Amino acid sequence: MTPVIVPEAQNEIANALAISRNAGRLRTAIDRALAAIGANPMIATRIGRSRFRRYILTGRIPYSIVYAETADEIRVVAFAHNARRPGYWKNRLPKN
Known part of the structure; x- marks a missing residue:
């Protein structure tokens, strides 16, 4: 199954790629x-x-992919830097 990436996570990936060495x-x-x-x-x-x-991505890549699996899809809710603003993405998680 191909993961679905929410727009906020897509933006985080784009930003990480833009600043990456x-x-x-x-x-x-x-x-x-x-x-x-x-x-x-x-x-x-x-x-x-x-x-x-x-x-958690390995090597010298300090990012994690946060996701949930449902019956229909795998939804990526964040592409989070491991050392910046821990847990900032938690408000994106549905309460159910």
Whole structure:
């Protein structure tokens, strides 16, 4: 299943690529992470008791992909920098 990326997360990806010293490497890491999530949505760590998961990119890439799986889709709600404003994206999570 191909993950659906919400507009806020799309903007965060675009901003990260714009400021990256190696945008090609970052783009490759993002594409691989999204493919891994699409192939196995349970690959990442669950965030608390919610249905949301955090896939942490490896290497020198300080970002995480935050997503949830429903019956119909995998929804990416944030592309979050691991050291900046922790949890800022939590208001994007549906309450249900």
